[in-house]
Amino acid sequence: MDGAAKFQSFNVEALTHAADCLRTLAHPVRIRIVQLLLQGRYTVGEIAEDCRIAENQASEHLRLMQRCGFLSSQREGRCVFYEVAEPHLEQIVSCIEERFLAQPKS
Amino acid sequence: MDGAAKFQSFNVEALTHAADCLRTLAHPVRIRIVQLLLQGRYTVGEIAEDCRIAENQASEHLRLMQRCGFLSSQREGRCVFYEVAEPHLEQIVSCIEERFLAQPKS
DNA sequence: TTGAAATATCGCGAGTTGACGATATGTTAA
DNA sequence: TTAACATATCGTCAACTCGCGATATTTCAA
Numbered sequence: 655m656d657g658a659a660k661f662q663s664f665n666v667e668a669l670t671h672a673a674d675c676l677r678t679l680a681h682p683v684r685i686r687i688v689q690l691l692l693q694g695r696y697t698v699g700e701i702a703e704d705c706r707i708a709e710n711q712a713s714e715h716l717r718l719m720q721r722c723g724f725l726s727s728q729r730e731g732r733c734v735f736y737e738v739a740e741p742h743l744e745q746i747v748s749c750i751e752e753r754f755l756a757q758p759k760s
Numbered sequence: 761m762d763g764a765a766k767f768q769s770f771n772v773e774a775l776t777h778a779a780d781c782l783r784t785l786a787h788p789v790r791i792r793i794v795q796l797l798l799q800g801r802y803t804v805g806e807i808a809e810d811c812r813i814a815e816n817q818a819s820e821h822l823r824l825m826q827r828c829g830f831l832s833s834q835r836e837g838r839c840v841f842y843e844v845a846e847p848h849l850e851q852i853v854s855c856i857e858e859r860f861l862a863q864p865k866s
Numbered sequence: 867t868t869g870a871a872a873t874a875t876c877g878c879g880a881g882t883t884g885a886c887g888a889t890a891t892g893t894t895a896a
Numbered sequence: 897t898t899a900a901c902a903t904a905t906c907g908t909c910a911a912c913t914c915g916c917g918a919t920a921t922t923t924c925a926a
Contacts, residue, residue, distance in 0.1 A: 665861070669788035672860035676786035681914090682775035685782075698873055711915070713874055732872050732923050742859040749855055753848040754778035755771070787884085804903055817885070819904055838893050838902045 675722045679746070683707060684715050688738065688747055691725065695737040781828045785852070789813060790821050794844065794853055797831065801843040 679685060683705050690696060690704055702712035716736050719725045726739035738744070785791060789811050796802060796810055808818035822842050825831045832845035844850070 664792065666788060668861050669791050672856055673786050673788045673791055675860065676782060676791075676856065680779050680782035680786050682772060682779045685775055685779055686770065699871095708916075709873070710875080710917085713872095714914090717874080729873090729922085734873060740859075742855065746852070746855045746859070749848065749852045750778055750782065753846075753852070754781065755774050783883095805901095814886075815903070816887085816905080819902095820884085823904080835892085835903090840903060 675724070678718050678722045678724065681715070683711075684719060685747070685750065687712075687715060687719070688724065688743055689751075691736060691738045692744055692747065695735045697733040697735055699733070701736065781830075784824055784828045784830065787821070789817075790825060791853070791856065793818075793821060793825070794830065794849055795857075797842060797844045798850055798853065801841045803839040803841055805839070807842065 702709045724740045725736050727736045808815045830846045831842050833842045
């Protein structure tokens with residue numbers, strides 16, 4: 655059936671999951687956080703400072719991205735370090751940078 | 761200043777625009793529509809049928825994606841054909857397929 | 867133990883999104 | 897014209913998102 659369709663998954667569940675994860679990334683602060691974490695591991699406080707947001711907000715953004723598998727965290731003393739856990743994130747963010755963040759065009 | 765930062769745009773406007781466009785793509789039906797349109801041009805009715813949604817909903821999804829530059833349309837008689845207008849979409853969707861849609865994993 | 871630092875969670879309210887039925891617009895044929 | 901087809905837009909409502917202040921939890925040092 656469905657003749658052509660090279661590849662084309664029409665698995666509603668898979669599409670929904672993909673959309674959920676994409677939506678998780680679709681926030682200016684969260685894109686920025688991923689850009690930062692692609693360069694190394696950072697604490698919640700460092701991330702909040704870099705993004706110029708309150709720490710509870712940073713914590714919330716990080717929780718969302720951890721929930722969909724993008725990030726992981728380890729506690730070390732009082733601090734919690736976050737890092738990128740999903741290897742594909744680098745490529746995805748790279749696409750986004752190339753299209754939207756690279757050349758300063760209107 | 762800010763020492764390292766290979767590249768790293770922290771342009772809030774650009775990040776916001778990128779997030780807006782990502783959010784536009786972050787819907788299961790819209791991902792599916794883009795997958796379809798990457799293979800050719802289709803009318804609203806054909807797209808609605810493929811996605812198994814009402815035509816007014818298809819029209820709405822298409823309008824959103826056209827608004828952020830992903831798609832373009834031409835009227836031909838009674839029908840309106842949509843096609844991909846943003847060349848980077850292929851690569852972005854390709855990343856998404858690779859991560860979320862390729863292998864049937866839990 | 868007590869207090870402070872670092873992080874996480876909760877609750878609220880404003881704003882946004884999505885589905886859907888109803889209606890409007892544009893196009894062709896009779 | 898009128899009717900039917902194809903698409904677009906509108907209005908409504910429930911659900912979700914975001915920012916934010918308040919509170920809770922965990923850890924360490926004194």
